Amino acid sequence: GQSLEQPSEVTAVEGAIVQINCTYQTSGFYGLSWYQQHDGGAPTFLSYNGLDGLEETGRFSSFLSRSDSYGYLLLQELQMKDSASYFCAGDNYGQNFVFGPGTRLSVLP
Amino acid sequence: DGGITQSPKYLFRKEGQNVTLSCEQNLNHDAMYWYRQDPGQGLRLIYYSQIVNDFQKGDIAEGYSVSREKKESFPLTVTSAQKNPTAFYLCASSHGTNTGELFFGEGSRLTVL
Numbered sequence: 001g002q003s004l005e006q007p008s009e010v011t012a013v014e015g016a017i018v019q020i021n022c023t024y025q026t027s028g029f030y031g032l033s034w035y036q037q038h039d040g041g042a043p044t045f046l047s048y049n050g051l052d053g054l055e056e057t058g059r060f061s062s063f064l065s066r067s068d069s070y071g072y073l074l075l076q077e078l079q080m081k082d083s084a085s086y087f088c089a090g091d092n093y094g095q096n097f098v099f100g101p102g103t104r105l106s107v108l109p
Numbered sequence: 110d111g112g113i114t115q116s117p118k119y120l121f122r123k124e125g126q127n128v129t130l131s132c133e134q135n136l137n138h139d140a141m142y143w144y145r146q147d148p149g150q151g152l153r154l155i156y157y158s159q160i161v162n163d164f165q166k167g168d169i170a171e172g173y174s175v176s177r178e179k180k181e182s183f184p185l186t187v188t189s190a191q192k193n194p195t196a197f198y199l200c201a202s203s204h205g206t207n208t209g210e211l212f213f214g215e216g217s218r219l220t221v222l
Binding site: 030031032033035041042043044045047048049050087089091092094095096097098099100101102 | 142144149150151152153154157159165167199205206207208209210211212213214215216
């Protein structure tokens with residue numbers, strides 16, 4: 001089946017910029033979404049790339065290249081509250097969403 | 110306020126018992142989904158439904174059942190056939206997939222004793 005890969009952990013300091021990569025092994029994804037999940041909570045939607053290129057939403061940006069089966073989430077001006085897990089999710093032929101394993105981001109003071 | 114409501118938030122069950130998790134949405138969304146999340150893991154798709162009276166199996170449907178008799182409701186039953194049911198269960202809904210956005214409930218944490 002379809003699968004996505006993400007780094008398991010990333011660490012950065014407050015105020016820095018961090019990039020979380022997502023690669024996938026299928027041609028069936030119509031687009032790529034990103035979600036944030038704090039411990040014990042539900043995922044919340046951050047961004048969606050339905051087309052190749054960069055999408056910017058405040059401090060968060062997301063990029064998709066379908067020819068490279070690759071996307072990333074960029075977080076700028078990191079804050080302590082950004083410490084959470086981040087998931088990429090592929091739009092599976094318009095039927096459902098397949099999630100990656102998640103990247104745990106730790107923001108240090 | 111519109112949203113998705115899951116209940117119960119916490120549930121304990123003995124082995125061999127079936128349990129039903131409730132999911133209700135008032136967002137007027139056509140599509141609804143059930144995901145399972147184990148500690149430190151990603152979300153795995155159990156079942157999804159794109160329209161009333163129709164649903165499809167996801168990657169890990171064995172030991173689970175669903176129904177979609179109303180647009181607002183998509184209950185999940187964890188049967189005794191599910192070998193390792195202890196997990197965090199998340200219900201979500203969307204207008205479809207073209208916005209890329211899933212709206213999640215707060216989740217139901219099931220523990221089998």
